Amino acid sequence: xxxxxxxxxxxxxxxxxxxxxxxxxxxxxxxxxxxxxxxxxxxxxxxxxxxxxxxxxxxxxxxxxxxxxxxxxxxxxxxxxxxxxxxxxxxxxxxxxxxxxxxxxxxxxxxxxxxxxxxxxxxxxxxxxxxxxxxxxxxxxxxxxxxxxxxxxxxxxxxxxxxxxxxxxxxxxxxxxxxxxxxxxxxxxxxxxxxxxxxxxxxxxxxxxxxxxxxxxxxxxxxxxxxxxxxxxxxxxxxxxxxxxxxxxxxxxxxxxxxxxxxxxxxxxxxxxxxxxxxxxxxxxxxxxxxxx
Amino acid sequence: xxxxxxxxxxxxxxxxxxxxxxxxxxxxxxxxxxxxxxxxxxxxxxxxxxxxxxxxxxxxxxxxxxxxxxxxxxxxxxxxxxxxxxxxxxxxxxxxxxxxxxxxxxxxxxxxxxxxxxxxxxxxxxxxxxxxxxxxxxxxxxxxxxxxxxxxxxxxxxxxxxxxxxxxxxxxxxxxxxxxxxxxxxxxxxxxxxxxxxxxxxxxxxxxxxxxxxxxxxxxxxxxxxxxxxxxxxxxxxxxxxxxxxxxxxxxxxxxxxxxxxxxxxxxxxxxxxxxxxxxxxxxxxxxxxxxx
DNA sequence: CGATCTTACGGGATTCGTAAACATA
DNA sequence: TATGTTTACGAATCCCGTAAGATCG
Numbered sequence: 355x356x357x358x359x360x361x362x363x364x365x366x367x368x369x370x371x372x373x374x375x376x377x378x379x380x381x382x383x384x385x386x387x388x389x390x391x392x393x394x395x396x397x398x399x400x401x402x403x404x405x406x407x408x409x410x411x412x413x414x415x416x417x418x419x420x421x422x423x424x425x426x427x428x429x430x431x432x433x434x435x436x437x438x439x440x441x442x443x444x445x446x447x448x449x450x451x452x453x454x455x456x457x458x459x460x461x462x463x464x465x466x467x468x469x470x471x472x473x474x475x476x477x478x479x480x481x482x483x484x485x486x487x488x489x490x491x492x493x494x495x496x497x498x499x500x501x502x503x504x505x506x507x508x509x510x511x512x513x514x515x516x517x518x519x520x521x522x523x524x525x526x527x528x529x530x531x532x533x534x535x536x537x538x539x540x541x542x543x544x545x546x547x548x549x550x551x552x553x554x555x556x557x558x559x560x561x562x563x564x565x566x567x568x569x570x571x572x573x574x575x576x577x578x579x580x581x582x583x584x585x586x587x588x589x590x591x592x593x594x595x596x597x598x599x600x601x602x603x604x605x606x607x608x609x610x611x612x613x614x615x616x617x618x619x620x621x622x623x624x625x626x627x628x629x630x631x632x633x634x635x636x637x638x639x640x641x642x643x644x645x646x647x
Numbered sequence: 648x649x650x651x652x653x654x655x656x657x658x659x660x661x662x663x664x665x666x667x668x669x670x671x672x673x674x675x676x677x678x679x680x681x682x683x684x685x686x687x688x689x690x691x692x693x694x695x696x697x698x699x700x701x702x703x704x705x706x707x708x709x710x711x712x713x714x715x716x717x718x719x720x721x722x723x724x725x726x727x728x729x730x731x732x733x734x735x736x737x738x739x740x741x742x743x744x745x746x747x748x749x750x751x752x753x754x755x756x757x758x759x760x761x762x763x764x765x766x767x768x769x770x771x772x773x774x775x776x777x778x779x780x781x782x783x784x785x786x787x788x789x790x791x792x793x794x795x796x797x798x799x800x801x802x803x804x805x806x807x808x809x810x811x812x813x814x815x816x817x818x819x820x821x822x823x824x825x826x827x828x829x830x831x832x833x834x835x836x837x838x839x840x841x842x843x844x845x846x847x848x849x850x851x852x853x854x855x856x857x858x859x860x861x862x863x864x865x866x867x868x869x870x871x872x873x874x875x876x877x878x879x880x881x882x883x884x885x886x887x888x889x890x891x892x893x894x895x896x897x898x899x900x901x902x903x904x905x906x907x908x909x910x911x912x913x914x915x916x917x918x919x920x921x922x923x924x925x926x927x928x929x930x931x932x933x934x935x936x937x938x939x940x
Numbered sequence: 941c942g943a944t945c946t947t948a949c950g951g952g953a954t955t956c957g958t959a960a961a962c963a964t965a
Numbered sequence: 966t967a968t969g970t971t972t973a974c975g976a977a978t979c980c981c982g983t984a985a986g987a988t989c990g
Contacts, residue, residue, distance in 0.1 A: 386957070393971095399732065401735045402923060416926075434720065438692035627989095679945085679983085680980075680981050683946090699946090
């Protein structure tokens with residue numbers, strides 16, 4: 355038998371209104387069509403559900419037995435449908451993403467705030483991990499998508515640029531370089547630079563940059579967290595190279611742009627090839643692009 | 648959207664086999680038809696349920712969320728269908744009937760026994776009440792049908808004869824009349840007869856019979872229960888007129904047929920006009936007819 | 941290049957609505 | 966007799982299957 359749900363709806367409509375005619379208009383159906391549907395349902399179940407007469411329509415024992423369970427069935431179905439629609443309409447949902455620590459403490463928080471304001475029903479789970487771990491998590495499906503630099507091994511991963519982060523020199527306000535707007539990368543050769551942890555993508559990028567130009571990178575202090583690095587600089591313990599988005603906006607540090615094309619680094623969405631995003635993840639990606647672009 | 652159940656079945660089949668092709672053969676459907684059904688379901692719910700690729704079909708988050716509830720939904724539906732089919736197949740059910748006390752203690756028990764052997768899953772609720780109460784209970788729908796004499800007020804009630812009960816004279820074995828096979832009704836005029844209660848249909852019938860013929864009915868002892876009446880007769884305290892089905896088969900009482908057409912009384916099914924019988928009640932009525940006819 | 945899912949389109953079945961017949965109070 | 970349900974039948978719709986197209990490994 356086909357179209358069982360419609361048949362059950364028809365039966366319940368008749369049971370509620372105790373009339374084929376009323377139920378028919380309620381269902382936007384002709385009385386004859388309704389009659390046929392009830393007949394089919396009865397044939398399917400093997401029992402007569404309704405006691406018909408022109409003056410009165412009433413339920414048989416079998417009809418009374420089935421009325422409750424059928425109502426519950428339609429309720430359950432509605433819950434499934436509405437639940438999915440809520441998901442689609444972002445009234446509810448979960449989006450998990452893995453992002454570089456530099457982004458988590460820099461550009462991401464304001465975006466996250468805006469997203470949560472716009473979609474309060476959607477839970478965002480943010481994991482701050484190093485670049486290669488992002489790739490792994492995306493590949494394994496542990497997160498909906500990643501946010502970081504382009505993966506080295508592109509197997510099974512897609513990359514889509516959403517923003518360009520730029521390495522800047524951060525110095526204390528009273529530092530000799532503080533008054534300059536730009537500075538050549540070569541000028542930093544031999545200067546002690548406060549660096550982030552060895553597995554961080556920023557550290558990797560800085561080392562790569564100096565190596566490319568054949569410049570000597572002189573490590574100064576070293577700290578795992580960017581905020582620690584910033585604090586060290588603020589205390590006058592040296593200068594550092596960090597993404598410009600890391601600026602905490604407190605005004606006691608000065609950003610000096612590096613005169614070198616290589617300081618740009620592309621940050622993008624890392625997704626599994628062949629896998630679409632959930633509605634919530636799709637929307638988060640959209641908010642991301644809107645916020646940056 | 649139409650035919651939702653089929654769509655859900657299709658989705659679950661794909662989810663289980665992780666393949667459109669395998670699910671298609673399982674559903675006796677062409678792959679293209681299956682594709683369309685999944686698409687319709689996804690459009691209906693507003694979410695994509697499956698992540699398709701030629702090599703691998705997997706569930707999206709929404710698909711995983713819906714899989715369990717949808718399986719439960721189909722299970723509930725199956726329960727409804729199977730429950731109704733059980734009812735129809737008499738693997739289960741209830742039949743309630745109201746019958747005259749004379750029938751309940753006479754012709755009915757062996758029939759009831761046979762029915763319960765044949766349909767052990769069907770519960771029979773037997774009410775022994777006087778004739779007019781039977782009519783009322785049938786009219787109110789308190790019982791599926793009644794078993795008794797034709798109702799005086801036929802409004803809303805149908806009557807269908809299933810057996811003819813005959814009033815017989817019961818006397819002790821050593822009674823002077825015990826050797827006779829038949830006896831004219833007039834021979835009983837003036838003889839003390841042990842009678843049942845004043846509101847019983849048998850009593851009513853006996854009184855009516857004597858009145859019709861202008862004979863004098865001499866009441867002897869009186870008891871409410873037929874079994875009591877029989878015991879009184881057995882003790883040699885008199886004779887009685889009772890339905891021949893009341894014979895308990897103990898051999899210590901002798902039945903003498905009355906030579907009078909009026910001793911036949913039609914016992915039949917009393918049903919509500921315009922109301923069909925439940926499968927269980929229908930079958931019980933059938934067993935009844937088979938046992939008697 | 942092979943296996944698999946998707947799109948396009950024609951044939952067939954199902955279902956709907958209109959109108960007439962039927963039944964009940 | 967009037968209201969409401971059922972049956973009959975023509976018309977529209979929907980669905981399925983075949984075949985060609987697209988995609989990923």
